Amino acid sequence: TMKHNPRLNEKMARLPGFGDVHPLQPQRTVEGAVGAMAELSDWLMTLTGMPAVALSPKAGAHGELCGMIAIKAALEARGEAETRRVVLVPDSAHGTNPATAALLGFQVRPVAAGKDGTVHVGAVREALGDDIAAMMLTNPNTCGLFEPEIAEIAAALHEVGAYLYCDGANFNAIAGRVRPGDLGVDAMHINLHKTF
Numbered sequence: 671t672m673k674h675n676p677r678l679n680e681k682m683a684r685l686p687g688f689g690d691v692h693p694l695q696p697q698r699t700v701e702g703a704v705g706a707m708a709e710l711s712d713w714l715m716t717l718t719g720m721p722a723v724a725l726s727p728k729a730g731a732h733g734e735l736c737g738m739i740a741i742k743a744a745l746e747a748r749g750e751a752e753t754r755r756v757v758l759v760p761d762s763a764h765g766t767n768p769a770t771a772a773l774l775g776f777q778v779r780p781v782a783a784g785k786d787g788t789v790h791v792g793a794v795r796e797a798l799g800d801d802i803a804a805m806m807l808t809n810p811n812t813c814g815l816f817e818p819e820i821a822e823i824a825a826a827l828h829e830v831g832a833y834l835y836c837d838g839a840n841f842n843a844i845a846g847r848v849r850p851g852d853l854g855v856d857a858m859h860i861n862l863h864k865t866f
Contacts, residue, residue, distance in 0.1 A: 687700075687702055687703065688703060688706075691703050707725055710725065711723045711725065714860065717845055717846065717849065718838075718841075718849055718850050718851055718855075718858065718860070719849030719850060719851025719852045719855075720850070720851045720855070720857075720858065721851070724736055727859065730766070730839055730859055730861040730864075731766045731769075731770065733838075733859025733860070733861075734766055734767070734770050734806075734835075734837060734859050735770050735773070735774075736859070737835055737857035737858060737859055738757075738770050738771065738774055738804070738806070738835060738857070739774065740857050741803065741804050741833045741835060741856065741857055742774055742776075742803070744833065745803055748831075750803075750831070753800065753801065754800075754801060754802060754803035754831075754832070755775075755776060755777055755801055755803065756776060756777045756778075756779050756799075756801045756802050756803060757771035757776040757777070757778055757779070757802075757803055757804050757805065757806060758779050758780075758781050758794065758797050758802060758804070758805040758806070759771065759778050759779070759780060759781065759805070759806050760780070760781050760782075760783055760789050760806075760807060760808075760811070761780045761781065761782050761783060762783045762787065762789075762808075762811055762812050762813060763806060763807075763808055763811075763812065763837070764808060764812055764837060764839060766837075767806040767808070767837060768806075770806070771806065776803060779797060781793050781794060781797055781805070783811075786815075787811070787813045787815050788811065788815050788816075788817050788818060788819070789807060789811075789817055789819065789823065790819055791819045791822040791823050791826055794823050794826055794827070795826050798826060798827070798830050798832070799830070800830070800831075802827070802830060802832040803832060803833065804827070804832055804833040804834065804835050804856075805823065805827055805832065805833075805834055805835065806835045806837060807820065807823065807834060807835070807836055807837065808836070808837035808838075808839060808840065809836055809837075809838075809840070809844070809850070809853075810840040810843045810844065811840070812839075812840075814840070814843070816843070816844065820834075820836075820853045820854070820855075821853045821854055823854075824853060824854025824855065824856075825854060827854075828854065833856040833857065834854055834855050834856050834857075835855075835856065835857050835858065836850050836855040836857070836858035837858070837859065838850070838858040838859050838860040838861065838865070839859075839861050839864060840864070841858075841860050841861070841864070841865045842864055842865040842866075845865060
Protein backbone atom coordinates (compact mmCIF):
# COMPACT_ATOMS: atom_id res chain seq x y z
CA THR A 671 0.00 0.00 0.00
CA MET A 672 1.15 3.53 -0.64
CA LYS A 673 0.53 6.04 2.12
CA HIS A 674 0.95 9.79 2.16
CA ASN A 675 4.45 10.99 2.93
CA PRO A 676 4.34 14.59 4.18
CA ARG A 677 6.24 16.96 1.90
CA LEU A 678 8.34 18.12 4.85
CA ASN A 679 9.64 14.55 5.28
CA GLU A 680 10.49 14.36 1.58
CA LYS A 681 12.29 17.71 1.81
CA MET A 682 14.32 16.57 4.85
CA ALA A 683 15.32 13.33 3.09
CA ARG A 684 16.76 15.40 0.23
CA LEU A 685 18.90 17.68 2.39
CA PRO A 686 22.58 17.82 1.42
CA GLY A 687 24.40 15.33 3.61
CA PHE A 688 21.49 12.89 3.54
CA GLY A 689 20.20 12.83 -0.04
CA ASP A 690 23.66 12.58 -1.58
CA VAL A 691 25.23 9.97 0.72
CA HIS A 692 26.62 6.99 -1.16
CA PRO A 693 26.44 3.54 0.50
CA LEU A 694 30.16 2.94 -0.11
CA GLN A 695 31.26 6.35 1.14
CA PRO A 696 33.90 6.24 3.93
CA GLN A 697 32.20 6.38 7.34
CA ARG A 698 34.37 9.32 8.44
CA THR A 699 32.66 11.44 5.77
CA VAL A 700 29.12 10.68 6.97
CA GLU A 701 29.40 11.03 10.74
CA GLY A 702 26.29 13.24 10.91
CA ALA A 703 24.14 10.71 9.07
CA VAL A 704 25.51 7.85 11.19
CA GLY A 705 24.77 9.89 14.32
CA ALA A 706 21.21 10.55 13.19
CA MET A 707 20.75 6.83 12.49
CA ALA A 708 22.08 5.94 15.95
CA GLU A 709 19.67 8.40 17.58
CA LEU A 710 16.75 7.04 15.53
CA SER A 711 17.72 3.49 16.53
CA ASP A 712 17.71 4.51 20.20
CA TRP A 713 14.23 6.07 19.84
CA LEU A 714 12.89 2.95 18.11
CA MET A 715 14.34 0.63 20.77
CA THR A 716 12.78 2.83 23.45
CA LEU A 717 9.37 2.79 21.75
CA THR A 718 9.35 -0.95 21.07
CA GLY A 719 11.24 -2.32 24.06
CA MET A 720 13.40 -4.35 21.70
CA PRO A 721 17.16 -4.82 22.33
CA ALA A 722 18.28 -3.92 18.79
CA VAL A 723 17.00 -2.47 15.54
CA ALA A 724 17.88 -2.80 11.85
CA LEU A 725 17.41 0.26 9.67
CA SER A 726 18.23 -1.51 6.40
CA PRO A 727 14.77 -2.86 5.40
CA LYS A 728 13.04 -0.51 2.98
CA ALA A 729 9.41 -1.69 3.21
CA GLY A 730 7.06 -3.50 5.58
CA ALA A 731 7.37 -6.83 3.78
CA HIS A 732 11.15 -6.37 3.67
CA GLY A 733 11.22 -5.68 7.42
CA GLU A 734 9.04 -8.72 8.01
CA LEU A 735 11.47 -10.83 5.99
CA CYS A 736 14.41 -9.43 7.98
CA GLY A 737 12.74 -10.33 11.29
CA MET A 738 11.83 -13.83 10.18
CA ILE A 739 15.37 -14.37 8.83
CA ALA A 740 16.63 -13.43 12.32
CA ILE A 741 14.27 -15.98 13.88
CA LYS A 742 15.41 -18.63 11.38
CA ALA A 743 19.04 -17.82 12.22
CA ALA A 744 18.29 -18.17 15.95
CA LEU A 745 16.80 -21.60 15.29
CA GLU A 746 19.86 -22.56 13.24
CA ALA A 747 22.13 -21.40 16.06
CA ARG A 748 20.21 -23.65 18.46
CA GLY A 749 20.45 -26.57 16.02
CA GLU A 750 16.65 -26.69 15.61
CA ALA A 751 16.17 -25.36 12.08
CA GLU A 752 15.45 -28.81 10.65
CA THR A 753 12.89 -29.80 13.29
CA ARG A 754 11.06 -26.49 13.72
CA ARG A 755 9.54 -26.07 10.27
CA VAL A 756 6.06 -24.61 11.02
CA VAL A 757 4.99 -21.00 11.43
CA LEU A 758 1.58 -20.25 12.89
CA VAL A 759 -0.34 -17.45 11.18
CA PRO A 760 -3.79 -16.19 12.21
CA ASP A 761 -6.39 -16.58 9.48
CA SER A 762 -6.97 -12.82 9.68
CA ALA A 763 -3.31 -11.98 8.95
CA HIS A 764 -2.06 -9.79 6.14
CA GLY A 765 -1.09 -11.86 3.10
CA THR A 766 2.59 -11.05 3.44
CA ASN A 767 2.77 -13.08 6.67
CA PRO A 768 2.20 -16.54 5.17
CA ALA A 769 4.08 -15.51 2.03
CA THR A 770 7.16 -14.52 4.04
CA ALA A 771 7.10 -17.74 6.05
CA ALA A 772 6.71 -19.83 2.88
CA LEU A 773 9.50 -17.90 1.12
CA LEU A 774 11.86 -18.91 3.93
CA GLY A 775 10.88 -22.57 3.57
CA PHE A 776 8.51 -22.80 6.52
CA GLN A 777 5.18 -24.60 6.42
CA VAL A 778 2.30 -22.30 7.33
CA ARG A 779 -0.37 -23.47 9.73
CA PRO A 780 -3.40 -21.19 10.20
CA VAL A 781 -4.80 -20.31 13.62
CA ALA A 782 -8.46 -19.31 13.71
CA ALA A 783 -9.44 -16.06 15.37
CA GLY A 784 -12.24 -16.09 17.91
CA LYS A 785 -15.69 -14.66 17.28
CA ASP A 786 -14.45 -11.37 18.73
CA GLY A 787 -11.85 -11.09 15.92
CA THR A 788 -8.82 -11.69 18.14
CA VAL A 789 -6.53 -14.69 18.59
CA HIS A 790 -7.02 -16.62 21.82
CA VAL A 791 -4.23 -18.34 23.70
CA GLY A 792 -6.28 -21.57 23.80
CA ALA A 793 -6.29 -21.77 19.99
CA VAL A 794 -2.54 -21.17 19.94
CA ARG A 795 -1.90 -23.84 22.61
CA GLU A 796 -3.86 -26.36 20.53
CA ALA A 797 -1.54 -25.71 17.57
CA LEU A 798 1.72 -25.90 19.53
CA GLY A 799 4.22 -28.73 19.23
CA ASP A 800 7.92 -29.42 18.82
CA ASP A 801 7.69 -28.47 15.14
CA ILE A 802 6.66 -24.83 15.75
CA ALA A 803 9.31 -22.26 14.86
CA ALA A 804 7.29 -19.11 15.43
CA MET A 805 3.97 -17.35 15.23
CA MET A 806 3.42 -14.20 13.18
CA LEU A 807 0.84 -12.01 14.90
CA THR A 808 -0.23 -8.50 13.91
CA ASN A 809 -0.99 -6.25 16.87
CA PRO A 810 -3.27 -4.37 16.64
CA ASN A 811 -4.58 -6.90 14.15
CA THR A 812 -5.85 -6.31 10.63
CA CYS A 813 -9.34 -5.67 12.05
CA GLY A 814 -7.86 -2.82 14.11
CA LEU A 815 -8.27 -4.71 17.39
CA PHE A 816 -5.61 -4.92 20.08
CA GLU A 817 -4.75 -8.56 20.78
CA PRO A 818 -5.49 -8.68 24.54
CA GLU A 819 -3.92 -12.14 25.06
CA ILE A 820 -0.62 -11.36 23.31
CA ALA A 821 1.50 -11.72 26.48
CA GLU A 822 -0.08 -15.10 27.22
CA ILE A 823 0.41 -16.16 23.59
CA ALA A 824 4.08 -15.14 23.78
CA ALA A 825 4.54 -17.10 27.00
CA ALA A 826 2.91 -20.21 25.47
CA LEU A 827 5.20 -20.00 22.43
CA HIS A 828 8.28 -19.49 24.59
CA GLU A 829 7.35 -22.49 26.76
CA VAL A 830 7.77 -24.76 23.72
CA GLY A 831 10.87 -22.95 22.41
CA ALA A 832 9.14 -20.99 19.63
CA TYR A 833 9.35 -17.28 18.86
CA LEU A 834 6.74 -14.53 18.50
CA TYR A 835 7.04 -12.28 15.47
CA CYS A 836 4.89 -9.15 15.64
CA ASP A 837 3.75 -7.58 12.40
CA GLY A 838 3.98 -3.93 13.44
CA ALA A 839 1.97 -2.58 10.51
CA ASN A 840 -0.48 -0.99 12.95
CA PHE A 841 2.04 0.01 15.62
CA ASN A 842 0.88 3.62 15.30
CA ALA A 843 -2.20 2.72 17.39
CA ILE A 844 -0.11 1.66 20.40
CA ALA A 845 3.15 3.62 20.00
CA GLY A 846 3.96 5.34 23.28
CA ARG A 847 1.35 3.27 25.14
CA VAL A 848 2.59 -0.33 24.91
CA ARG A 849 6.05 -1.68 24.17
CA PRO A 850 5.88 -4.94 22.18
CA GLY A 851 9.10 -6.18 23.78
CA ASP A 852 7.42 -5.98 27.19
CA LEU A 853 4.64 -8.23 25.84
CA GLY A 854 7.07 -10.99 24.84
CA VAL A 855 7.58 -10.09 21.18
CA ASP A 856 10.90 -11.42 19.89
CA ALA A 857 11.07 -9.62 16.54
CA MET A 858 8.91 -7.10 14.69
CA HIS A 859 8.85 -4.57 11.92
CA ILE A 860 7.45 -1.05 11.91
CA ASN A 861 6.01 0.55 8.78
CA LEU A 862 7.52 4.00 8.37
CA HIS A 863 4.64 5.21 6.19
CA LYS A 864 2.02 4.18 8.75
CA THR A 865 3.61 4.63 12.18
CA PHE A 866 5.40 7.91 11.65
